[in-house]
Amino acid sequence: MIITEQTDITNLLAASRRVLVVAKDNPGHDEVASALAWALWLTEQKKDRVDVYVHTPSKNRFKFLPGFSDIREQVQSADEFIIKINVAKTKAKELSYDVKGETLEVKIKPEGGNFSPRDVSFAESSFGYDVIITLGATELAALGSVFENNRELFFNTPIINIDRQSRNIRYGHINAIYLMATSIAEITYRIIEKQITPDIATCLLTGLIAATNSFQTPQVNPDTLHLASELIVAGAAREEIVNHLYRTKNMDKLKIWGRVLSRLQQVATLIVYSDLTHDDIEGKDVDLPGLVEDLILASPEAHIVLFFFEAKKARRACMYTPGKIMIYPSCCSNSRQRATASRSW
Structure with missing residues (x-):
């Protein structure tokens, strides 16, 4: 490419x-x-x-x-917030500032005159x-x-x-x-x-492995595998990447994954779907994007993978097709409706 x-x-x-x-x-x-x-x-x-x-x-x-x-x-967003004082008529003799509670006071003592509010303006420096x-x-x-x-x-x-x-x-x-x-x-x-250090190579190989589900997506070609080999030669920590992507699940994550697998359904062999309820994930550190990735890996032959979940009192659905992951709002309230929805999508 x-x-x-x-x-x-x-x-x-x-x-x-x-x-x-x-x-x-x-x-x-x-x-x-x-x-x-x-x-x-x-x-x-x-x-x-x-x-x-x-x-x-x-x-x-x-x-x-x-x-x-x-x-x-x-x-x-900007380097500095600038307070401008017009000194054409009145010069500044002294400048000081003081912080009182949540207020910053900037004090300017004039020389040979007085300042008025009209002499003061504000600006931001370049972004x-x-x-x-x-x-x-x-x-x-x-x-x-x-x-x-x-x-x-x-x-x-x-x-x-x-x-x-x-x-x-x-x-x-x-x-x-x-x-x-x-x-x-x-x-x-x-x-x-050029200038690919081992750390840069590790990051890039992580992205490559994760995005291709460990080189299983249709976009993978000989150039992809050659790229992976170049990154490994450059010092990418392949074993560490694989361990963190696919071999690290604590007990809570395994329990959540067990619920996902227990509800896994198949429609017309090429569509699979599962879901988690509000009670399943409330108060738990649930990695929803990671669960979607795991569900994709668990269904290598599926053309469409659907994952339903509840977030902020709303039901949502994540649909995966090769190369794309999309999030949709969903009003489906039971498995039969979900199966119908999966067919229509």
Whole structure:
């Protein structure tokens, strides 16, 4: 796979000193691992600042990834908040500040006159990043709260949009959208190619293995396997990746998985579905994206995998078809209705 935007992307990144990497809201291993790979690689390029933002309620499952501790909870949208004073008529003699409770007081003593409210204005310095890299987001709204809380940042900063979904609306200044790619990790590797450290290789191989269900999806081809071998040669910790992706379930997770398997149903041999109720998951640290991935792995011959669950007093359904995972609201209240819904989808 050749990334035709590679030159444009590398040129933009070469001219940028401060970079923000953002994964889609509630991402999977592919998006998170790729985001960390980008952050590690950009750090190797001696950037002044590299921030990676990931929002997910299931962060613990990503702890094994190199660079995980650098994931940010908040995005800095601007460097400074500026208070401007017009000193054309009255000069400033002294400046001080004081914090009283939750209030910051800035005190300016005039020289030879007085200041009025009309002399005061406010501004923000330039935004804190020169470029933003988004991963797996079909539109800006798919980034979730990081976009909602920082709209001006995203509207005023060049964006490199990396994805493999046909629904992507190409909102970036540069759009690297490759429908035949196995993963975001593969696209990332094809762009950066060089200076792949063992930590970067581990992140990319994690994304590749997770996105392909351990090389089982239809997009896998000889180039995919060659890419995996290159990452292993570069130092990717394959055994550690496999252990964390497929061999780590505590007792609570095993109990939840047991409920999922006990309710597993099959329709017309090519459709399987299961569900969890509110009582099943209330008060428990349930990794729903991870359960969906496990259900897919447990059903290698299924063309459609449906998973029903209750979240925030609403029933939702996650439908998987090869290469895609989609979330739908659902009003199905029993297994018979769910079977009907699965046929209609």
